[in-house]
Amino acid sequence: MTAPALVALAHGSRDPRSAATINALVAEVRAMRPDLRIEAAFLELSKPAFGKVVDKLVRAGHDEIVVVPLLLTEAYHATVDVPRAIAEATERHPGLKVRATEVLGLEPRFLEVLDMRMREALRTARVRELDALVLAAAGTSDALANQSVARLARLWGAHHKLPVTAAFASTAPPAAGEAVRAFRAEGRRHIAVASLFLAPGFLPDRVAELALEAGAIAVSEPLGAHPEVARTVLARYAVGAVELVPV
Structure with missing residues (x-):
């Protein structure tokens, strides 16, 4: 058969x-x-x-x-x-x-992929120090879907022993730039943003633009x-x- x-x-x-x-x-x-x-x-x-x-x-x-x-x-x-x-x-x-x-x-195993993409971004930006992370996803009007991103962010932060905020490219706050600025207001200066997208496109590009404009030191590529x-x-x-x- x-x-x-x-x-x-x-x-x-x-x-x-x-x-x-x-x-x-x-x-x-x-x-x-x-x-x-x-x-x-x-x-x-x-x-x-x-x-x-x-x-x-x-x-x-x-x-x-x-x-x-x-x-x-x-x-x-x-x-x-x-x-x-x-x-x-x-x-x-x-x-x-x-x-x-x-x-x-949002499989926990995808955190390994996020880490790999983040290492690539940090290497390109020649960054060796981090004091905060932002996990940026597409965002939706579905609160439960956004909460699943926030849970993954908490898991990622616990793994790296760093503060992590979930951010969204559309519909739900905070935007990636707002999340970066909030960390900077706390005195953190080495903030990197991970792109929780499957593939490149308008939304990941917008996340990168806003995050870097707000002072992020690196933005990773999507999972791919x-x-x-x-x-x-x-x-x-x-x-x-x-x-x-x-x-």
Whole structure:
């Protein structure tokens, strides 16, 4: 029996760096599981669109698909956009079974990736001393999603024994620049900002701009195509594939 196809579903962006990063991440996943049919798809703004990818998989003979949403929080895109896209695809293809997994989420193991990206940023900025950190994410009107970022920030701060504030690029306060200025008002001068985004784009760029303007000494790159992220994609897929098995 053929294993279900895996579709790694990202939101999409007008910034071409975003799609390039998602494709690089999917290449990492393929390298780990060359036996699976694995495709990247996007909800909007980037190509290929999710519906087009589903059509292609059906033409290739796949009747089971596991969709792994490449989202870091369980907010609007996860609860509305992804189910809508799947409903539209299954309506076009009677008999097709599609299972959406949990989003990638904010796994504690991603702190290792954050640390690596931060070390790269500090090395580039030739910084050796830190006295505060800011964990910057996209932000959402969903308070629970924002709270999950704050929890990860506390965990990261405890690991490094440094004060850490969660900041957001949109919707929720504080913005990255405000968080940096608040630390500077406490007398801290060596403040670095970590980008809790999966891929580059407008929001991570805005975070970096505001943070550096406020006095941050370094801003890391997004998580990107890291093996730890790829392994999480496959872990989500494994659960989704099991859920497709008839009881």
